[in-house]
Amino acid sequence: MTEPSADDSEERRRSIGARRNPDTQEAILDAAQAIVEEEGIAGFSIEAVAKRARAGKPTIYKWWPGRTALLLEVYHRHKPANVHMDTGSVEGDVVAFFTGVFAHWGNTGAGQVFRFIVAEAQRDEAAAASLRAYALERRQQSGQIFERGVARGELAADIDTGLAADMLAGFAWHRLLTGRLIADPEEMRQAARQLVRGLLTPGP
CATH class of the missing domain: 1.10.10.60 (Homeodomain-like)
Structure with missing residues (x-):
């Protein structure tokens, strides 16, 4: 047969x-x-x-317009839920984001896949378009961390939540691409504090 x-x-x-x-x-x-x-x-x-x-x-x-688009869907399919959890505070949400995404990248092989996707996007326009579309979706999702902070009164009402999401992703991507994934919880908390509170000295 x-x-x-x-x-x-x-x-x-x-x-x-x-x-x-x-x-x-x-x-x-x-x-x-x-x-x-x-x-x-x-x-x-x-x-x-x-x-x-x-x-x-x-x-x-x-x-899927190409293998990068398909890889991105496979990659995102198993991204842990705690990457975008609501902990009740912006700093807590950022720590949860770093904890979830760095563990996902380092423990499951997903980091290797995402590094490949970023590399493909540098040489192939179709791959770059797929990565841009994916990053835009994730920007909107991560932006909710900061939108919740504005709604709770933790953050200034005039901040650009999309730009804040870019800064969050930019730090994470930089650590992935340079092989410096954070594993230490205190370092994650420090990164979250600095991202959320900024670099200025406290006011009076």
Whole structure:
């Protein structure tokens, strides 16, 4: 008995228009994640994902414009919830962000994936566009940390919460790309204090 071809499987999993078929989407993401875990970035390609997921490459490219976009979704899929938790204070939220994201990057191999994504974005415009779109979404999410602080009266009402989110991400990305992920809780708290309170001496 012959094995079903990728085209046959694609027919069975056919999407309707541009809407993603949930079963096909999960099969593709599961395949992509398994390839990264088993073979690393070197073994990751749209062709390999299509073969493992028994899906057609046109379907993958319809939903993800390239392998960087697919990698970003795989990467974000397992980002821990405590990265964006509401602790009741801005400093607490920032510490939680650093704690969650640095542990995720350092303990799961996700840091290697994200470094690859950043590197790809330097040489390929499609990859750069995918990273910009991802960063914009994360900017809006991280900005909620500072929006909550404004609403609670912890932060000045006229701050740019998006810029604050950029500063938060910029520090984290810099530490990742230079191989200096924070593991010490006190260092995380110090980084949070300095980010939130600034560098000025206290007023009278």
